[in-house]
Amino acid sequence: MKNLRLCFYKYLGSVFFVFFLMLLSIAQNGYANENNIEQKTLSQENETIINDDIPQSGYYDLYARSSLRSSLGVIAGDFQEYITLLFDNVQTKASNFLEDLSYQYLPKLISQVPQKKYKIEYTDDTLILKSTIESGDSLGSLLNGWISFSNILNIVEESKDVFSLASLKVGKPIVFYINKKDLSLKHFEYELDMTHKVAIDFSGEKYRVDFQEIPYEYKLVYVEGTVKVNFFNSVLATNERAIFAIRLADVFTYDIDFAREIRDGDTFSALVEKQYKEGQFIGYGRIIGATFVNKGKKYEAFLYHDSEDEQKICYYNRNGDALQKAFLRTPVHFTRISSHYTMARKHPILGYTRPHQGVDYAAPKGTPVMAVADGEVTRAAYTGGYGHLIILKHKGRLESQYAHLSGYAKGIKNGASVTQGQVIGYVGSTGLSTGPHLDFRIKKNGNFVNPEEIIIPNKLPIDEKEIPAYKKYIKTVEAYMQNTKNKDEFIAEEWLKGIR
Structure with missing residues (x-):
C-alpha cells in the first residue's frame, strides 16, 4: 500500500506543476496579445486621424481604456481555456493512473494477482477486483500464490461430481476479494453459467467451496408489436433483443410456421421476465404469457405446471390444451x-x-x-x-x-x-x-x-380437476398484461407456487 501512496503523490505533484506552468504561460500570452492589439490599433490610429481628424490625445485616451479591456478579456479567455485544459489533463492522468493501476501497479503491489484488466471496487476493509476468464487461464494460474498448488488440485478433484473446474470457460466473470490489511485473498468467485457460480472462501491454507445460485433481480415486462416485413425485425423494433424473437417463436412453433405463415399486420404480445444483475440487464427469464394473431387467428399461451411431469412447466392455451406436440412444425426459424x-x-x-x-x-x-x-x-x-x-x-x-x-x-x-x-x-x-x-x-x-402433413399427437391437456385453478391463474396473467395489476408485485421465486 506504501507504493500505492507514492504513485498517488507522484501524480498529485504533476498536477501542481502543470498548474504553475499554466499561470506562467497566461502572463506571457496575455502580454503578447496586448502587444498585438497595440500594433493593430496604432495602424488604425493613423487612418482615423487622417479621415476623421480626431485629436491624438483623445485617441490615446480611448485606446488606453480599450487596450486594457481587450487585454483583460484575452487573459480571462486564456484563463478559462487553461482551466478547461487543466481539468482535461487531470481527467486524462486519472484515467491513465487507473489503467496503470489495473495493468502494472496491482500486480506489483499484490504479486499473486494475475496480469489482467480489472474493474476495481472497494469497501472499508476489502479490495474487490472484477475480471473475466481469458484464453490460457486455469484455476491454478488464478489462485497460484494465494494457496498451495496441492490444495488447488484438491479443489478441482472435490468439485468434479458437481461442476468442473478443470477447464474454465473464456469470457466468464471472476471476482477476487482481497483483505486490505494483509493483502490476503478472502474470497474468490467464478461464474459457471447464467444461473450458478463457484464461491471459495479462504483462511490461510484452509478453504471452503460452495456451489451457489447467482442472485438476480427480476422485472416483469409487457412487450407488444406488429409484424412489418418480417417477424424477427419487428421484434427488434420493440427495442428487444434477437434472442427474445427466438424465444417467442419457440412458444408458438407447434402451431405457427414462422418460415412461411407470418404476414404483415400479424400482432404479438408477451409478458416476460427480464433478468438484472447489479442493475445491468443480462437476459430474459420465462415468458409467462403470450398471444400471437396470425392471418386473423388468435393463438394464446400460458405457462403452467406440466400435466405429465410435476418437475416441469409447459405452455397451454385458454382451454387447457397443451401447445407442445410430439414434433416441431419446422426445424429452423425465420427461413x-x-x-x-x-x-x-x-x-x-x-x-x-x-x-x-x-x-x-x-x-x-x-x-x-x-x-x-x-x-x-x-x-x-x-x-x-x-x-x-x-x-x-x-x-x-x-x-x-x-x-x-x-x-x-x-x-x-x-x-x-x-x-x-x-x-x-x-x-x-x-x-x-x-x-x-x-x-x-x-x-x-x-x-x-410429407413433413408438412404428418399428424403427431399433442401432450396431455391439463387435468379436469386442475381447470378451476388454471382459469384463476389465467386471470392473474391477463391482469398483468392489461396493466390492471401492478407488475412490481410480481415475485419470480413465488410464481406458480401454491397454485395446486
Whole structure:
C-alpha cells in the first residue's frame, strides 16, 4: 500500500506543476496579445486621424481604456481555456493512473494477482477486483500464490461430481476479494453459467467451496408489436433483443410456421421476465404469457405446471390444451421453403427428374438446426450427395433427417440422446447443393412421408380437476398484461407456487 501512496503523490505533484506552468504561460500570452492589439490599433490610429481628424490625445485616451479591456478579456479567455485544459489533463492522468493501476501497479503491489484488466471496487476493509476468464487461464494460474498448488488440485478433484473446474470457460466473470490489511485473498468467485457460480472462501491454507445460485433481480415486462416485413425485425423494433424473437417463436412453433405463415399486420404480445444483475440487464427469464394473431387467428399461451411431469412447466392455451406436440412444425426459424415434398422434381444439379421426399428450407449458412422431437442420434456423418447428415430415431417408429449441414453441434454423435428443440447442427451447402439450405425429411415405418402433413399427437391437456385453478391463474396473467395489476408485485421465486 506504501507504493500505492507514492504513485498517488507522484501524480498529485504533476498536477501542481502543470498548474504553475499554466499561470506562467497566461502572463506571457496575455502580454503578447496586448502587444498585438497595440500594433493593430496604432495602424488604425493613423487612418482615423487622417479621415476623421480626431485629436491624438483623445485617441490615446480611448485606446488606453480599450487596450486594457481587450487585454483583460484575452487573459480571462486564456484563463478559462487553461482551466478547461487543466481539468482535461487531470481527467486524462486519472484515467491513465487507473489503467496503470489495473495493468502494472496491482500486480506489483499484490504479486499473486494475475496480469489482467480489472474493474476495481472497494469497501472499508476489502479490495474487490472484477475480471473475466481469458484464453490460457486455469484455476491454478488464478489462485497460484494465494494457496498451495496441492490444495488447488484438491479443489478441482472435490468439485468434479458437481461442476468442473478443470477447464474454465473464456469470457466468464471472476471476482477476487482481497483483505486490505494483509493483502490476503478472502474470497474468490467464478461464474459457471447464467444461473450458478463457484464461491471459495479462504483462511490461510484452509478453504471452503460452495456451489451457489447467482442472485438476480427480476422485472416483469409487457412487450407488444406488429409484424412489418418480417417477424424477427419487428421484434427488434420493440427495442428487444434477437434472442427474445427466438424465444417467442419457440412458444408458438407447434402451431405457427414462422418460415412461411407470418404476414404483415400479424400482432404479438408477451409478458416476460427480464433478468438484472447489479442493475445491468443480462437476459430474459420465462415468458409467462403470450398471444400471437396470425392471418386473423388468435393463438394464446400460458405457462403452467406440466400435466405429465410435476418437475416441469409447459405452455397451454385458454382451454387447457397443451401447445407442445410430439414434433416441431419446422426445424429452423425465420427461413423460407425453397422446395416442397414432391414425387417429381428436376434436380438442380443432376438435371433429371426424380422424387424429392423432403422439404428444403433456404437459410444463411450457420443458421441453427433443431431436433423436431426427442430422440437418439443414429447417424452423424458425411454421406455423399446429402453432405453432412444427421438422422434421429424417435418413438412410434419415426425418423427425422437433416441434410447438407455445415457442421454438427457439440456432443452430436452416434448414440447421443437429444431433446426437442435442441440445436443439433447448422445450415450449410455440403454434398449436392446449389446454395445453403436444410433438406429435412421424415420417415414413418421406414417410408418417407410429407413433413408438412404428418399428424403427431399433442401432450396431455391439463387435468379436469386442475381447470378451476388454471382459469384463476389465467386471470392473474391477463391482469398483468392489461396493466390492471401492478407488475412490481410480481415475485419470480413465488410464481406458480401454491397454485395446486
